[in-house]
Amino acid sequence: MLFNSLQFLIFFAAVFLAYYAVVPDRYRWILLLAGSCYFYMAFVPAFILVLFFLITVDYFLGLSIARSRGVRRKMFLVGSVIANLGTLFFFKYFNFFNENIAVLARAIHWNYSPALLHILLPLGLSFHVFQSLSYVIEAYRGKQKPERHFGVYALYVMFFPQLVAGPIERPQHMLHQFHEPHVFDAVRVRQGLELMLWGFFKKLVIADRIALLVNHVYGNLGASSDLAIFLAAILFSYQIYCDFSGYSDIAVGSALVFGYDVTNNFNRPYASRSIAEFWRRWHISLSSWLRDYLYYPLAFAGKKVTKTRLYAGLFITFILIGLWHGANWTYVVFGSLHGGYLVLALWTADARKRTAAFIGFSAYPALLKTWQTLAVFALVCVSFVFFRAATVAQALYVLAKTKSAFLHLPTALTRWQSLFASGNFGFRSAGAIVIGICFLECVQYAQAKLNTVFIFEKKSRAVRWSWYYALIFGTLFLGYFGAQPFIYFKF
């Protein structure tokens, strides 16, 4: 069931009414769990068995970890890690691994025919696995008491707003909320609905409209003009941001409607002045997960912390971030690029500062800030080309064409009609994208200035309602209702 479907709106309204008007507080976890199962099974029903397997294993291993000491405790942790990562490997990486072994085998003239699995990846598996792992790791570290209520633990993994694409929650932040009473709070419900509206606007007006151009260009690269490829490369960064942050807003908003506080996943990532800052603002729940459970142990465990170790830890972490997204070399390159950017940034930090001072940039902080923001955006756009392309060769082709269009921009611009040559992309979509992105940037600017996502919260009802109507009518009249799935659902 897609968030951007009529089915979801009906489902959400039904659960909302039952939650507050019918079911007593102590039984609400049953309603939410049943609703979450229904929500998940609307995609491929059988995959709930995979989820049930992981929930059962981690629930019992979590309890066992709390009861044991020493090596046994570690063994239970390792058992859980193997069960979770093994499931992930089986569904997501088995074919990729085998195909690459076959390529290597051919290179050394070894006759190896890989056995490939013909199965679909369970929806949101990477998210469940990481959320489950954070529970057992925190239980192992003694920072989280094991959850004794099986239903509540299952709900922690399956809570429908964040079930298929995160945010990846930590047990300390989420589990206790399922035990607390949730009375109807009109302000929270209103804020939750507002956040959902904002998410729908981002998804339907910006992401799905851009998708019309991007999908057509990437599907017909040979027939697309340099200008179309150039624009698709840049606009994809907005598409993926509005798609994923739109999803996150709907997830956080719908959880808030039920009285739950879910971590925000984005914080104006394209306003970042460095790649490090970008990752503190982009997919925050994943980057902080990998920072806490992978990067810190890699870089800081042991007695001696060296620069080489820091750099290596950083690079490995980002390769894994890439691989987490999918079993394809394009994602490996995407992660490696970001790892490379960060290592290079750390390595050249002093030199860059000295250069900025030498040129005189430091005397103009606004200019420096603009330059840094644009440079980060450009680097991110380059990495997203690998994220979107089907193969590394395709990504390199897109980059070559993008470079050519950029270097000959005036000539490329004379062929602007080529943008509307085919596919469903037309003037209306182009207009909606321009209006949508301008609106997005203005709202995000205001959100940053006021330090809240609810920018009209303290205004009169008339102002607030006008804002809601602007969002609703903007989405209805400018949105694209082709029910395109969210990009991050496939991870």
Added chain:
Amino acid sequence: MARFLLKCALFSIPVLGIFIFPLAVFILGRELLPVSAIVSRQQQNPGQDILYQSAFTSYTEKPYKLLSTIARNPQIVALGLSQSLTFRARFFRREDAFYNAGRGVYSAADLSHYLNALPHDNNLAVILFDATNLLYDAAVQDEHQQASASDMLRAFLSSGWRAAYLDYAAGKFSVRGLMRERKTTESIGLVALMHHAGFRADGSLSRGTLPEILDMRKNALPMALQVADNIPEIDKFSAVSLRNLAEVKKFLALARERNIVVIGYFSPYALEIYRAIWSLRDLHGEEFRAAPATLAALFERYQYHFHDLRNLETIGSSDAELYDAGHLTEKGTLRLLLYLTAREPALAPYADIAELKKQILKEPF
């Protein structure tokens, strides 16, 4: 909570308000009728000339054609894309023996789906199969084999309501005109009501009074020449897809198993275009010249025949008998049917050569 819900209800009034006009248009235009109801209205009243053409949904075409075939239970059908839509029931000895299932398939993969979906005890004996444009694109399977009332509602809620505003603003219909037409005709769908265009009960397409169609007729020849001039620039011809050929083979095998005769052909283009492609000295040209032989060999395997009619002169027609660069008029289609009837004994019980000749003389265009 009750107070909150009341506020929500008040807040929703303007939002719901914007759907009132489009909903009225959908209801007045009979756009919300499920496909089964459309089919039964048309097939139960074949003499009433009820047309069907929605302005807001296109994915109903496949299930509509399939359900109509089942309801009509014809002995002979025309199957293909838009090129086959000019076959009329009146071309045949018995009108009720024919149904035009053109656009009942969108791809080669749909062919056997279509045949399989018909009841086993059907009367179907002959298929006039136009293979034009079914072999070159990737075989796509459309999920909308069954369209229900909820599909119409979904079409309304997704983009249909907005299209109603846009069409109204563009002057494509007026509410007064819509009300007037509703009184005079039982046709279904905004296009059918306002422009008298759409599928007739025999499945053929009435082109009606749509402005773009009239323009197309006026500009048929100049457009054909323009396309011909641009032939080397147009990415018009990819290689015949082996996957699509395999789908055609599956379809022929199934037809043979059910004792249905399949008469295959490529329908004509504007002469200038045909000559331009034929004379290409590249792979496209080679493919264009070789495709009929490939299909003829395949049809031969099942004791069927395949006819290459891409050259208008083969059927004794000319560019004057085209709606546009790739669609014959009814007169041209009569000539095509005459050509096939003269060569295919399986058509003799359904079409009369002398009668076809008379109709050609009478047909204005």
